[in-house]
Amino acid sequence: MFSPLIDELMRSLRCLPGVGPKSAQRMALHLLERDREGANRLANTLHKAIEGVGRCQRCRTLTEQDLCGICNNLRRDSTLLCVVETPVDVLAIEQAGSYQGKYFVLMGHLSPIDGIGPDDIGVDALLALVQSEAVTEVILATNPTVEGEATSYYISERIKPLGVVVSRIAHGVPLGGELEFIDGGTLAHAFSSRRPL
Amino acid sequence: MFSPLIDELMRSLRCLPGVGPKSAQRMALHLLERDREGANRLANTLHKAIEGVGRCQRCRTLTEQDLCGICNNLRRDSTLLCVVETPVDVLAIEQAGSYQGKYFVLMGHLSPIDGIGPDDIGVDALLALVQSEAVTEVILATNPTVEGEATSYYISERIKPLGVVVSRIAHGVPLGGELEFIDGGTLAHAFSSRRPL
Known part of the structure; x- marks a missing residue:
């Protein structure tokens, strides 16, 4: 319906998680009508991040350095x-x-x-x-x-x-959670993992 | 918290309508962890669309041609x-x-x-x-x-x-709409714009 390039942009936006055809259409038209600067920045950052971001050599998390901030x-x-x-x-x-x-x-x-x-x-x-x-x-x-x-x-x-x-790590009833609303599996686990006081 | 490049990607993703900090984080990590190819395609299409898509010279809609499909x-x-x-x-x-x-x-x-x-x-x-x-x-x-x-x-x-x-164009009760659920403004308009049968 739209011109081929706009259709292609809508299809490409659907690689984002949680974005279906309607959201992709809204995003594409928003970027083209009102925020070309933001779209350009997004495209540049995507390129930079794909090329720059790899894995931390020690802990395997995502980072653009050899070692991530925590490992360092x-x-x-x-x-x-x-x-x-x-x-x-x-x-x-x-x-x-x-x-x-x-x-x-x-x-x-x-x-x-x-x-x-x-x-x-x-x-x-x-x-x-x-x-x-x-x-x-x-x-x-x-x-x-x-x-x-x-x-x-x-x-x-x-x-x-x-x-x-x-x-x-311990699993059981979360702090602030009310027993009434906790699922059976979690409650059973909370009982079987009880600790002496 | 994340490395600077990942934080920048999250900020850039927020130019998309309906995307807040949590969605941007989910999108950025999804792209980097699982869909770098899609991210690359998205970045390329964004660049192409920003450069290529302009206005139809006749009707002003978005298109990459001089005249859009309908005007042509x-x-x-x-x-x-x-x-x-x-x-x-x-x-x-x-x-x-x-x-x-x-x-x-x-x-x-x-x-x-x-x-x-x-x-x-x-x-x-x-x-x-x-x-x-x-x-x-x-x-x-x-x-x-x-x-x-x-x-x-x-x-x-x-x-x-x-x-x-x-x-x-006419405004009034939409087809299939039940009067019970139509707002007052629309109903009032439907009455004032009534037509003889």
């Missing part, structure tokens, strides 16, 4: 290593502000059905890191989903022979 | 001219499929508070078009908002001296 920070406790699935998980834990150790980002989870095995989530790099640095405890903070739990179990089995403490 | 179509009735606010309105009318005339796209509406006057919506170009082509009827299809109505009134006052019929 000498004040972080490098005896603690927290294993998470994605860079957003690092952000969430950093915003909570209580963890002072370092991270290892799997960039995914084990998922045999999608062909994602231990090599794809860098388990060997994780084991090498645990051995080469004086890590005393590995904290597994993968998501409490079926894949996350399986990944967590697999990694713990691989790390235990190295004689390093392996722990899993 | 000799089978369209050029004695009818429909005036709309944006290219999306053209799309909506074309999808309804009943109109066979041509269009003029204002690319906005009169809005003195935002400094948008008759020059910005191309009223002179519209008048020149009405005079140079054998237009017999101008159909005003601006939105039924305060600004759209004002724009419509202003244009009709400018066109009437040319001796051309000026009409406004």
Whole structure:
């Protein structure tokens, strides 16, 4: 309906997550009618980011430097290593502000059905890191989903022979949550993982 | 929190309508982690579209050609001219499929508070078009908002001296709409614009 170049722009915008045909149309026309400067800036930044952003050589998170800001920070406790699935998980834990150790980002989870095995989530790099640095405890903070739990179990089995403490973050009723609104699985887990006071 | 280039990408993505900080973060990480090819295609298309897409010389809609597909179509009735606010309105009318005339796209509406006057919506170009082509009827299809109505009134006052019929599309209860759920303004308009059967 629109001219070929505008149609192509709409199709390209659909690579963005959560953007369907109607949103893509709205975005394309907004950029062309009202914000060509922003569109130009976006195109340039996309090019720069695709070329510049790679993986941190130590923790595998996304960064344009060789080592990310946290791995480079000498004040972080490098005896603690927290294993998470994605860079957003690092952000969430950093915003909570209580963890002072370092991270290892799997960039995914084990998922045999999608062909994602231990090599794809860098388990060997994780084991090498645990051995080469004086890590005393590995904290597994993968998501409490079926894949996350399986990944967590697999990694713990691989790390235990190295004689390093392996722990899993606690799962249960969130603070401020009302029991009435908590799902059954979480409640059952909260009961089975109860601690003596 | 993320590295500077990733933060810059998140900021740039916010030029898209309806994209806040959380969506921008999700989009940036999705592109960098999983769809660099799509991101590259998007950046290239953005550049091409910004450079290539201009205005149709006749109807002012967005197109990369001198004349858009509809203006170029000799089978369209050029004695009818429909005036709309944006290219999306053209799309909506074309999808309804009943109109066979041509269009003029204002690319906005009169809005003195935002400094948008008759020059910005191309009223002179519209008048020149009405005079140079054998237009017999101008159909005003601006939105039924305060600004759209004002724009419509202003244009009709400018066109009437040319001796051309000026009409406004009908507003009232939409087909399939139930009276119970129609707002008062629309209902009042439907009564005042009633037609003898």
